[in-house]
Amino acid sequence: ITFSPAVEGEWQTEEIAHAVVFQPKQPLRSGVYYAVNLDTEAAQVSGDFYVDEDPEVTAMFPGVGTEAHEDSEITIIFNRPMVPLTTLSEQEKITLPITITPSTPGTFKWISTRNLQFIPETTLIPSSDYTVSVGEGMVSLDGLPIAPFTHSFVTRPLHYEYISNGEMSYRAPIVIQFNQPVDLASTKSQIEVKKSGDQSVAIDVVYGETTYYDYESGTYVTEADPSKLFIYQKADTHGRSRLWDFDTTYSVAIGSATPEAGTKRLEAGKRSVVTIPNIIRSTTATSDRTSLVRPDLFDPTGTLVVTFYDEIDKDRSSITAKGLRAITYGERCKTDEQGEPLSFGSGCEKVPDHKTLIFNFDANAFTPRESFAVLLQRIVTPDGFRLSEDELKVPVTVYPTVQIYRTVPANGAQAASSGDGIYICTNTPLLAPEEGYVDEYLHADGYVIYGRMERTRYITKKYTYDKCNSGEFETWFQAGLLPETFYSFDLKIKDVFSQTATGMLAFTTAPAEAKYTRFHNMQQQYNVTPPERTTLTYAAENLEYMDMHICRLEPEVFLERTVNQAERYTPPQAAGCTNVVTDTISLPKRYWVNNYFQVDLRKYFPDPRGHYIVTFSHPLYREQSYDETRIGRPLYDRTYVSVTNLAIGKKAIEHGEQSYGESTNPGNNDVLKDTIARSTNLYWV
Structure with missing residues (x-):
């Protein structure tokens, strides 16, 4: 008897009649076909068999190292059939040697002959270390034993999802939210809240709440949420229950947390800082005369607007101030149950805003730069709660007498820009001139092209492009001046509060600047015209002359030059020209307006029939850049002209x-x- 491939082993005598048994020294190789041959004088017999794997667990889910959701099932996959296909449902009644820790109610179900699944009655236990053990006694369909097998995984562990931070209301709780319910008793002992200065405060910790929309009832429902913890201060400094102190910063720390159902604690801690502001959210001012008013630049003809964090009952509150005429509520859009505005197209229905109080004053009771305070002696909410036990003051300062701080260019400047205009820095915003032009505020003898006044802006923080300092109002007056010229301006300004101020400003302008030069070609770039109409029209701005170059060309060369036109930065060339004429066109010394001029080709060519490229340039006519320190390349403006009787x-x-x-x-x-x-x-x- 021989085997192929060869197998080493021993023959054994068995008690089975008419049978011999061969015991291999080593396990047969799985996945291999073996041939067996019996060769005797009487007969020859041959056969073969296939060696399969030993039965084992090939995979188990959830996998090792994964964080499984508690809604998962446990699935065991074997490498060969474990039960007959026809009796899958009957096999579920048989007790299996499989242990699940922690103990979880549920049933085993064969979903195929190789796949076994454990289905929990509800869910797996969250935040737990699970161990699944396949013990002795588990055999395959052909009766071979399964080697014992152990598998571990973790269900969704407890972790933090949110903790309050930053600014919050004095009535609101500090919220710590987890991804699953926590045990209140053991977790709240790990929470500590301190005031500024490391002073611990007594706290209440309770389960939080969650709100959702119930489609069946059509209402919002609020229920307890054991995955949230609400933290309250037991009492504020005035002994009021579950309130935080105003103008106070609290630090909150949690050392660890215990899941409500699991065995795996959250050992990591978490810290945060919350600030309880004053009862006032914001204080602003309004005025029909300017939008730049503030409580410290107050216009008594306007209003003071105080917005609170809570709704206020103005009639039950006690508020006093000098010159106070009336207190009214602000307005807001009507909202739904969740506080979302109810809009109708681009508008909404307005209702009183009880969080906003508007104060009107007697303007005649105040003088410029006067400071006063709105005294919030007793502020009460609609439910009768007194917000503050102490009197609060809202400081207000009336606008000052208008004053010119400085100008740009400064008085006495020797190299002022002729085109940057004049900036005036003041302590109040200026009123735009009635006619719109700055000559109502600035006047000088001599050549000045007056522009418009740009709206005053307040410099909160000075940047490199700002002319005025932080805390000043900057107003730009557009004016075009002659270069290298002395100017003396009379200043007479008027602010939005109808106050006036005067001053003098004298300076000398710098030479002309390239950034303010312009050149305009008043015809098409390519023109065809008869000999009797050869006058071309141009305009230049802030240039006292133009250099002209006329190149007359043969038709074939002209055609090539019109197809492959030179760039604006390429100077004119004499190459290819049959005639070249250069000239300097002098212009009137007028700045900030267009100087129009004309060029007649017949002046330079008695018989003008032909083809021309007319180029204009000037040393100051250059490309512009945002980087004013960079000198741009010279520019060359071209006109292509064909003078002909045939077109x-x-x-x-x-x-x-x-x-x-x-x-x-x-x-x-x-x-x-x-x-x-x-x-x-x-x-x-």
């Missing part, structure tokens, strides 16, 4: 084949096609 023009029929231009009505398309077929081009010679 051809065409008006062509143009029709696109775009599908989006076609009608969905076939009849309309027929009309279009017929019209195009009957149309012809029109030429002029």
Whole structure:
């Protein structure tokens, strides 16, 4: 008897009649076919068999190292059939040698001959270390034993999802939210809250709440939420229950947390800082005269607006101030149960805003720069709760007498820009001139092109482009001046509060600047014209002359130059020109307006028929850059001209084949096609 592949072993005598047994020294190789041959003088017999794997667990889910959700099932996968296919449901009644720790109610179910699944009655226990053990006695369908197997995984561990931080209301709790319910008794002992200065405060810790919309009842429902903890101060400094102290910073720390159902504690801690502000959320001012008013730049003809964190009952509150005429509520959009505005198109229904109080005053009771306070002696909410036991003051300062702090350019400057205009820095915002032009506020003898006044802006923080300092109002007056010229301006300004101030400003302007030069070509870049109409028109701004270069070319060269046009930065060249004429066009010394001038080709060419490139330039006419320290490249403006008695023009029929231009009505398309077929081009010679 031989084996192929060869197998080492021993023959054994068995008690089975007419049978011999071969015991291999080593396990047979799995996945291999073996041939067996019996060769005797009497007969020859051959056979083969396939060696399969020993039965074992090949996989188990949830996997090792994963954080499984508690809604998961436990699935065991074997490498060979464990039960007959026809008796899967019957096998569920058999007790299996499988242990699950921690003990979890549920049932085993064969979902195939190789796959076994444990289905919990409800869920797995969250935040727990699970161990699944397959013990002795588990055999395959063909009776082979399964080696004992142990598998571990973790269900969704407890962790933090949110902890309050930053600014919060004095009535609101500090919230610590977890991803699953926690045990209140053991977790709250791990929480500590301290005031500034490391002073511990007594706290109440309770389960939080969650609100959701119930579609069956059509209402919002609020229920206890054991995955949230609400933390309250037992009492504020005035002994009021579950209130935080105003103008106070608290630090909250939690050392660890215990899950409500699991065995795996959250050992990591968490810290946060919350601030309880004053009862006032914001204080602003309004005025019909300017939007730049503030409580410290107050216009008594306007209003003071105080917004609170809570709703206020103004009639039960006690508020006094100098010159106080009336207190009214503000307005807000009407909201739904969740506080969302109810909008109608671009507007909404307005209702009183009980969180906002508007104060009106007697303007005649105040003088410029006067300081006073609105005294909040007793502030009461609609439910009768007194917000503050102490009197609060809202400081207010009336606008000052208008004053000019400085100008840019400064008085006595020797190199002021002729085009940057004049900046005036004041302590109040200025009123725009009635006619809009700055000559109502600035006046100087000599050449000045007055522009407009830009709206005053307040400099909160000074940046490099700001002319005025932080805390000042900057107003820009546009004015065009002559370069290298002495100017003396009389200043007479008026602010939004109808106050006036005067001053003097004298300085000398710097040489002309390239950034303010302009050149305008008043015809097409390429022109065809008869000999009797050869006058070209241009305009220059802030340039006292223009350098002109006229190049006359043969038709073939001119054609090439019009197709491959030179860039704006390329100077004119004499190469290829049959005639070259240069000239300097002097312009009137007028700045900040267009200096128009004309060039007649017949002045330079008695018989003007031909082709020309006319180029203009100036040393100051350059490309502009946002980086004013960078000197731009010179610019060259070109006009291409053909002077001829023969010209051809065409008006062509143009029709696109775009599908989006076609009608969905076939009849309309027929009309279009017929019209195009009957149309012809029109030429002029």
